[in-house]
Amino acid sequence: MKPYRVLLYYCYTPIENPEQFRDEHHRLCLDLNLLGRIIIAPEGLNGTVSGLPDDCEKYMQAVKADPRFEALEFKVEEHDDHAFKKLHVRLKEEIVNSDLPVNPLEQTGKHLEPDEFLKLKDDPDVVLVDMRSNYEHSVGKFKGAITFDMENLRELPEHVHEIEHLKDKKIITYCTGGIKCEKASAYLLSRGFENVYQLHGGIIKYGLEAGGEDFDGKCYVFDNRVAVDVNQVNPAVISTCYRCGTTTDRMINCASPVCNNHVTLCEACGWEHQGTCSDDCKQDPQLRAYDGTGYYAKISDGYTPLQGYKSLVGSLIK
The missing domain is CATH 3.40.250.10 (Rhodanese-like domain)
Incomplete structure (x- = not known):
């Protein structure tokens, strides 16, 4: 059994005061030493967090104790370490960007x-x-x-x-x-x-x-694992290296912050090309240091765990 847990979850449910809930939820995560990405909106809650088993268990119990999230289901995976480098609890207009004129609480498949x-x-x-x-x-x-x-x-x-x-x-x-x-x-x-x-x-x-x-x-995930194994029955690799065309399922984000493309890159090309998807990206003066994972934590200006997230984009973001 691995020493850390990764929790993936969402719940569509009305949140009347999302800004207040964001602050309360952020403090909960800090108290439990969790790292991850959580989105809170008037329509609900969406997140992926990682932490030690006991801390994750306390988090799940606290969330489920809120009547609004009784129906929420956690997908729990094991991991060798934290799946994130930071904690972000953001307030947005939707818990998943769609702009679709629908309400899952009224109709869904x-x-x-x-x-x-x-x-x-x-x-x-x-x-x-x-x-x-x-x-x-x-x-x-x-x-x-x-x-x-x-x-x-x-x-x-x-x-x-x-x-x-x-x-x-x-x-x-x-x-x-x-x-x-x-x-x-x-x-x-x-x-x-x-x-x-x-x-x-x-x-x-x-x-x-x-x-x-x-x-x-593999299944692409939005944390530093980048892509994870799913199939334990008849697994197969279907992707090829973006650079050389060899069969590989290693997914990375391009080391050029201007590009940041999500591409499959074999291990050899990853090191040879410093984690970039093109020669132009390799010349980027702001090239990020490639460590073999191809994952780079997002940098959010004005963000600290205690003060919350501040952005010039979107009036709802706090």
């Missing part, structure tokens, strides 16, 4: 538990649709799944026409932890799709509870 998804995914009347960004599904996706060339969920309306001809099928959406699918499946329903399902808990829960069968490659 039918939730499928991992064992239900496992039984249904190979039905000839079923279509799997990946709701993640292009760099995420480039390193891993379900066999036969439809993917969209989109940078984020805000672009979904531009791609729905690609599956319009499948309205008579059972559509199962999936993403990393399930949060994007709450809105994506709701949006498909609003566009006339009738049989819409979603993988509850996402790829991570499916791997933890059902073994990850038929998920090829």
Whole structure:
């Protein structure tokens, strides 16, 4: 058993005073020595944190003790160390950026538990649709799944026409932890799709509870692990090195802060090219030091754990 835990979670629920809740929640995380990224919005809570087992257990108990988060589910993974270098608890307009005109509390696709998804995914009347960004599904996706060339969920309306001809099928959406699918499946329903399902808990829960069968490659995650193994049944590597084309599932962020592209880079090219995705990036005067992981903690101007996050962008951010 590894010494640290990583918690992935979300919950759509009205938060009447999100700024006050942000401050209270931030203090809770500080008291429990947790690191991670947490987003709080009027529509709910979304986060990934890491810490020692006892601290994570106390955190889960504290969150679940709030009636607003009784339905929240934690995906719990083991790790060798903290999965983050800092703690950020931010206030935003949405807990996942989408700008989609939907409310998951009013309408969303039918939730499928991992064992239900496992039984249904190979039905000839079923279509799997990946709701993640292009760099995420480039390193891993379900066999036969439809993917969209989109940078984020805000672009979904531009791609729905690609599956319009499948309205008579059972559509199962999936993403990393399930949060994007709450809105994506709701949006498909609003566009006339009738049989819409979603993988509850996402790829991570499916791997933890059902073994990850038929998920090829790795799952991109938003912490310093970058990408994690999911499939314990029939794993396969589907990605190639961005630089040399050899088969690899090592995902990095480009060491150039101006670029910061998410790409697959084999270990040899990583060291040879200092963690960059192009020769131009390699010449960036602000090049970050590559340590073999390809993960770089975000620098937030004006942010301290005690004072909170301040930004010139967005009136809600505190």
